[in-house]
Amino acid sequence: MTSLLAAVRRISGWLHGLAGFSLVFLMVLTTVDVCLRACRHPVPGTYELVGFAGTVAIGCAMPITSWRRGHVYVDFLVNLLGPWSRAGLQAATRLVGAGLFAVLAWNLAQFGLDLQRSGEVSPTLELHYYPVALGFAAAAAFQSLVLLTDLLKIRRGEYE
Numbered sequence: 001m002t003s004l005l006a007a008v009r010r011i012s013g014w015l016h017g018l019a020g021f022s023l024v025f026l027m028v029l030t031t032v033d034v035c036l037r038a039c040r041h042p043v044p045g046t047y048e049l050v051g052f053a054g055t056v057a058i059g060c061a062m063p064i065t066s067w068r069r070g071h072v073y074v075d076f077l078v079n080l081l082g083p084w085s086r087a088g089l090q091a092a093t094r095l096v097g098a099g100l101f102a103v104l105a106w107n108l109a110q111f112g113l114d115l116q117r118s119g120e121v122s123p124t125l126e127l128h129y130y131p132v133a134l135g136f137a138a139a140a141a142f143q144s145l146v147l148l149t150d151l152l153k154i155r156r157g158e159y160e
Contacts, residue, residue: 059139
């Protein structure tokens with residue numbers, strides 16, 4: 001089980017790097033576009049590329065944020081519970097979250113395959129939408145796995 005946790009941590013880190021690269025790309029593209037707009041030569045398709053890069057950044061940042069427990073967490077009621085009740089509540093919320101992200105991944109995969117079959121492309125650059133949808137589906141599926149590995153950490157008492 002330790003190797004599973006290490007693999008999930010390693011892949012989360014790799015996705016984190018991809019999210020960072022996407023965010024830097026987004027910032028550089030926006031800055032260049034704004035500067036070139038002053039010269040009346042904007043970058044074509046900036047709106048589309050920012051949307052794609054934002055999707056990649058959000059999707060790839062979810063797993064490491066969950067792994068590090070970086071989400072907003074209000075625990076004043078949870079802290080009133082005993083250790084077993086708290087662990088049970090944490091396990092239940094992780095199971096619900098994993099299920100929701102699994103459903104999201106499934107629906108995004110179906111949507112991406114529909115986009116691939118239809119040949120839907122962006123209006124300006126004519127980039128296909130389906131790789132972004134399928135990539136976000138993969139990120140959501142991996143997020144579900146991260147939440148399931150939290151169950152192992154809760155069981156071992158390593159989650160607190």
